Amino acid sequence: MKIAMIGTGNVGAPLAQHLAEAGHDVVLAESKEGSRSLESALKRTPKLQSRPLTEAVAWADVVFVATPFGAHESVLGPIASLLDGKVLVDCTNPIGPGLTHGLGSERSGSAAVQAMVPGAKVVKAFSIYGFENLEDPRYPGYDVRPTMMFCGDDSGAKATVATLIDGCGFEPLDVGGLVQALHLEHMTLLWVRMVRVHGHSPHIVWAALERPRGR
Numbered sequence: 001m002k003i004a005m006i007g008t009g010n011v012g013a014p015l016a017q018h019l020a021e022a023g024h025d026v027v028l029a030e031s032k033e034g035s036r037s038l039e040s041a042l043k044r045t046p047k048l049q050s051r052p053l054t055e056a057v058a059w060a061d062v063v064f065v066a067t068p069f070g071a072h073e074s075v076l077g078p079i080a081s082l083l084d085g086k087v088l089v090d091c092t093n094p095i096g097p098g099l100t101h102g103l104g105s106e107r108s109g110s111a112a113v114q115a116m117v118p119g120a121k122v123v124k125a126f127s128i129y130g131f132e133n134l135e136d137p138r139y140p141g142y143d144v145r146p147t148m149m150f151c152g153d154d155s156g157a158k159a160t161v162a163t164l165i166d167g168c169g170f171e172p173l174d175v176g177g178l179v180q181a182l183h184l185e186h187m188t189l190l191w192v193r194m195v196r197v198h199g200h201s202p203h204i205v206w207a208a209l210e211r212p213r214g215r
């Protein structure tokens with residue numbers, strides 16, 4: 001799969017590495033002049049390369065956005081038409097003061113993203129844990145993989161993203177349409193407050209245990 005990664009910091013860099021190591025063609029989008037994070041992400045593996053933002057997005061089948069929520073207008077605005085028909089994986093979270101929902105819980109960040117890029121097939125994924133778990137998704141001693149919940153309105157796009165989640169070492173769990181993104185963003189806040197405020201390990205993740213019906 002041809003994947004463009006916009007944002008190459010804590011979230012974008014490890015995801016780009018895992019996706020490239022899983023055999024995908026991954027290009028880091030040059031979204032910011034002189035970006036240090038892009039320079040250091042390129043050093044992770046020779047399998048990664050970079051290209052100017054518009055070129056990377058035009059080339060890709062799947063585009064990840066992992067930049068700060070506040071940068072969406074400047075990052076996504078100019079490439080909105082290039083995203084028509086493409087899968088856009090929204091890894092971002094709107095975080096407000098005091099670790100609150102950045103849009104006052106009135107609508108999700110992903111709904112705001114979808115409104116900015118109406119032709120894209122937005123799937124919210126890779127958003128519910130801190131970056132530590134994106135860096136290393138292995139949990140030795142457990143016979144279940146960490147769950148990565150995702151949501152979106154296009155079933156084909158979700159099938160694609162489920163494959164990518166699996167390739168990054170997580171158990172994909174489709175939680176429904178993009179309307180569910182608001183709840184995933186609250187789950188993120190729950191995780192962030194547990195870990196960053198209340199002292200839980202940053203390597204705490206969720207697992208989904210599902211008993212077959214009728215048993």
Ligand SMILES: NC(=O)c1ccc[n+]([C@@H]2O[C@H](COP(=O)([O-])OP(=O)(O)OC[C@H]3O[C@@H](n4cnc5c(N)ncnc54)[C@H](OP(=O)(O)O)[C@@H]3O)[C@@H](O)[C@H]2O)c1
Nearest residue numbers: 007008009010011031035037066067069071092093130131
């Ligand atoms: N941190 C987490 O644990 C975590 C977990 C899940 C989701 N998220 C979400 O993922 C997103 C990225 O978080 P992060 O922790 O990876 O942030 P980060 O480490 O600060 O990386 C942000 C990336 O976006 C680039 N960037 C910043 N401002 C930009 C702009 N105006 N235009 C274009 N590119 C810009 C940065 O480039 P430079 O390095 O050159 O500044 C960097 O590559 C956020 O929306 C966050 O809410 C974070």
